[in-house]
Amino acid sequence: MLKVGLLFISSLFCTSVIAQEWQDLQALLPKGTQVSYLVIDAKTKIKVASFQEESLRTPASVQKLLTATTAKLYLGEKYRYQTVIKGNKKAIKKGQYQGDISLYFSGDPTLTRKNIRQLLRNLKAQGINRIKGDFLLNNSQFNGYQWSDGQAWNDLGVCYTAPANAIIVNRNCVLGNLSLASEDATKATLYIPSYEPVDISSDVSVVSKAQRAEQFCALEVTRNSNNNYHLWGCMVPRERAFPLAFAVTDPNTYAQRIIASELQQVGIAVSGTVKIDSQPITPALKQDPASTLAVYQSPLLDVLLQQMMKESDNLIADSLFKTIGAQYFQQPGNFRNGSQAMKAILKEHGIDLENAYIADGSGLSRHNLMSAELFMSVMKFVYTQDKQLGLISSFAIAGIDGTLKYHRGVNTAALKGKVIAKTGSLKGVANLVGLVKGKTGDKLFVLMLNGYNPENSAVDANIPRHPKASVYLFEKAFFERIFH
Structure with a gap:
């Protein structure tokens, strides 16, 4: 009994030491940032570092790792719409x-x-x-619903939140632009291709940067029925046309x-x-x-997953999510049965999402909740089953392609090509899940940063902070530590 007790105390001590060795990096984060991470040696399965890995966080687009894994397991590589x-x-x-x-x-x-x-x-x-x-x-x-519960209402007019309807044409997205007819124009000129069957009006004022700040104005869009939109507010002068991308409402x-x-x-x-x-x-x-x-x-599905993962394509993710629900339950797909199907399919393969909350396949919903520990269970499965699944090749590669090609947190010469991951970003959310090809072998990692304010890097008396504290500064230090 005494021996068991000593082993338990020793285990707690080792875990505490591991956490303390990495907590010094948190001084690089903006004040108030919620952080969870888990790093594991891919070969030995030994925990390298961890901090609040059981805490539920907003996953954002790293949710797509779940969607890709489920789609590959259930729909299969030969699946086509x-x-x-x-x-x-x-x-x-x-x-x-x-x-x-x-x-x-x-x-x-x-x-x-x-x-x-x-x-x-x-x-x-x-x-x-x-x-x-x-x-x-x-x-x-x-x-x-065409959109998952928990999506921000004012994002629904732009194309990265285009509705995942059964009917999708041209990604349910209409492109156009705003330009200035002359240097002294006071109103912007709207252009929408004549072949687009939508009705978009515009009343956008052209103001200086100082006037925009004084008037607290921005470019706004009102969405009405029958794909009728009204663009209003203000914009500052610019040489090139301002690109627009309207999500089709109907x-x-x-x-x-x-x-x-x-x-x-x-x-x-x-x-x-x-x-x-x-x-x-x-x-x-x-x-x-x-x-x-x-x-x-x-x-084929693999082509879709390459686009979905490397470029973080929300429409593909939510369409696959609903399709999984439809195929699994043999009924019309929706966000509810997509969620239940995903959990059931992953559990059949030994991945129990336990208390995770799954609202969609893209990660756009603020209702989604996942922990670093749960993501690591998926990441370990994807890594060990890569010959069968082939999903690692769909991750973005630091400095080379996808959402990590220009990502500031991994843009050092030492990390180029070494960090292979799925990114996840929303307002106040910056997550990464993947692997680092380190000097001592592959390391699997989950990094979840929630609730950060990039404008708040003030020094906390309890945690001395770097004078230029930022998410990107933290990421660089985090990944360089894993790599070395």
């Missing part, structure tokens, strides 16, 4: 199609207007010049207008209308190859 036009080939007579034709969307984040045009051209090539019925756009693959209406236009362009008349259909496809129709009139397939 399929967008299919269904009908009855026997209904084609003398250039006319008798009845309705359905276009089944699958939540494919790669589907473009150009792809739809090709689908319709394939339809026309089968001798269809007129549809004596409706052209139905089926959105039954997903249901529920993907159904957006797709209806695009497809009505494309039908006309390819020369297919519709006696009825282009309208939304939410009736689930029947198993018999789904499995009947003779009913398929045209099909578009997305790139």
